[in-house]
Amino acid sequence: MAHLPQIRIPATYMRGGTSKGVFFSLTDLPQAAQVVGPERDALLLRVIGSPDPYAKHTDGMGGATSSTSKTVILSKSTQADHDVDYLFGQVAIDKPFVDWSGNCGNLTAAVGSFAISNGLIDPSRVLQNGTAVVRIWQANIQKTIIAHVPITDGEVQETGDFELDGVTFPAAEVQVEFLDPADGDGAMFPTGNVVDVLEVPGVGSFNATMINAGIPTIFINAADINYVGTELQDDINNDDKALTMFETIRAYGAVKMGLIKHIDEAAARQHTPKVAFVAPATEYVSSSGKSVTTADIDLVVRALSMGKLHHAMMGTAAVAIGTAAAIPGTLVNLAAGGGERSAVRFGHPSGTLRVGAEAELVQGQWQVKKAIMSRSARVLMEGKVRVPQ
Known part of the structure; x- marks a missing residue:
């Protein structure tokens, strides 16, 4: 033939x-x-x-x-x-x-x-x-x-x-x-809140910042899901139960953000939204063996992409981190120490990254004109x- x-x-x-x-x-x-x-x-x-x-x-x-x-x-x-x-x-x-x-x-x-x-x-x-x-x-x-x-x-x-x-x-x-960088034509915070209570059957209820900036992202506190925020890939990606939990959080968060109408639709929208968990600055050793100290960073962030913990940080998620950090009261902002800030340096599994963003409140809606980072x-x-x- x-x-x-x-x-x-x-x-x-x-x-x-x-x-x-x-x-x-x-x-x-x-x-x-x-x-x-x-x-x-x-x-x-x-x-x-x-x-x-x-x-x-x-x-x-x-x-x-x-x-x-x-x-x-x-x-x-x-x-x-x-x-x-x-x-x-x-x-x-x-x-x-x-x-x-x-x-x-x-x-x-x-x-x-x-x-x-x-x-x-x-x-x-x-x-x-x-x-x-x-x-x-x-x-x-x-x-x-x-x-x-x-x-x-x-x-x-x-x-x-x-x-x-x-x-x-x-x-x-x-x-x-x-x-x-607000994603699409919708509001930066699709629920109208910088923090919501996200109810996830079988997982629990916890605070979440759901933001459309760079890429739609769901931020949760590491402690609320029994993590520290300094985990590396093997700590998450070798744990099927953990991966299932994160995918469930992602599906229910996507519904609350208005990205899908039912959790069953999440399987056909794997790239967005992202799920990330944050914690205050904590010392850890990166995947390359580099020591990251609290003097190096403002907070730690871990994010999942396509169902797995990312080895570093997605660029679009970094935009979401920088944007959320610039807005008082978000979980990212609070983990970084709160207050007003135009830049943040966060720790990820491979090391650190700095991203800048400037936010302003316009007619009751948060807006960010641009976010900047180097690659x-x-x-x-x-x-x-x-x-x-």
Whole structure:
């Protein structure tokens, strides 16, 4: 029996922040995959190697974790005063599912660099030496992001001495600004409260801050679910009972946030919302063996992504952390010591991260104009990815 040969698609494998994924220019995709639909999803699933019941992604480009099973589609922007449209697809590992419901803040750091290197930016906007300001339209959440990409001799500068906990080697710093980071068109606090009582059958009732900023996120106090806040991946990810608990919290929180109508719908919306737990600054040893002291941080935060504890911190969740920290009375703000603040440094499993945000109360509603953090990005491989027809 004859079999069709593989097709070849131009692609770039990139690291952005503590994530990595396969990047495509929209016009390089097969015609059927250039539009939203099952053909696009099927293609990206096969590129990554999902669904994989072995959870290894041996036959694909995925890394079998939520941080490394990602895809990005970029094109010249259709929006006024923007350079590039950025569409992010989170590929499930063991299910035939691509989640388009949110952004990846970490990979955002690589978007500007890819856009410049692949001719998606007007050359007049790229200095010979200095910093290129790339205006990104985040198509998943309909928001503007500004990336400040270092340029040397007309090309993207990728090497440098900027160190990011969760990434082994230093690289060039890329500053990323998330403008008006409240997710979607709804209120930053969909319930109207900075703290709610979240009732989760079989788990309990506890305080929660549910916020739409960067990415919809449910924050709870670590002590309320019998954690300290300094846990590492193995403490959570090897505990099936704990993972089930967090998924149940996520489902009921999603309903309360108005993201879904019934908890059964949560399975089809794995990327959002996120669940994170917080605690006051506490000393611990990170996954790399680095000691984190209370002098280094304002609080500790642990967050789950696609059903597992993240090895560091999702960039969009960092935006949610910075935004919530800037608003008095949220659980994040209280864990950091309360009061007004324009920046916060938090401890995560791999180390620490600083994120800044400025909040203001406008007609009874909290607003944040932008959140800022630094990441790095690097091309790992470029060429053509092969996919069986």
